[in-house]
Amino acid sequence: MGESTDGINASGLSLRAENQVRNHNMLYPDKSFTSEIRNTLPNRSVGLAYETRLIERYRSMYGSDLPPGNLANR
Numbered sequence: 001m002g003e004s005t006d007g008i009n010a011s012g013l014s015l016r017a018e019n020q021v022r023n024h025n026m027l028y029p030d031k032s033f034t035s036e037i038r039n040t041l042p043n044r045s046v047g048l049a050y051e052t053r054l055i056e057r058y059r060s061m062y063g064s065d066l067p068p069g070n071l072a073n074r
Helices: 015-027 044-062
Strands: none
Touching: none
8 A cells, every 4th residue: 555646657557666666676586576556546535544444454453563664553
């Protein structure tokens, strides 16, 4: 889950996410990372509410720790 205003590339992938994928693939050459846009939302407030629900669901399944990569508790 992520929020980006960087736009998408010609393949329809998030520029921000693809940059993160490239970095992770260089850091961990024994693994393979990819990205995909799974959903687009109409505005930021809807996106933040959606992200909050995902974090809450994650916590109900795995405990009170934040999901990897989420530094904030929304």
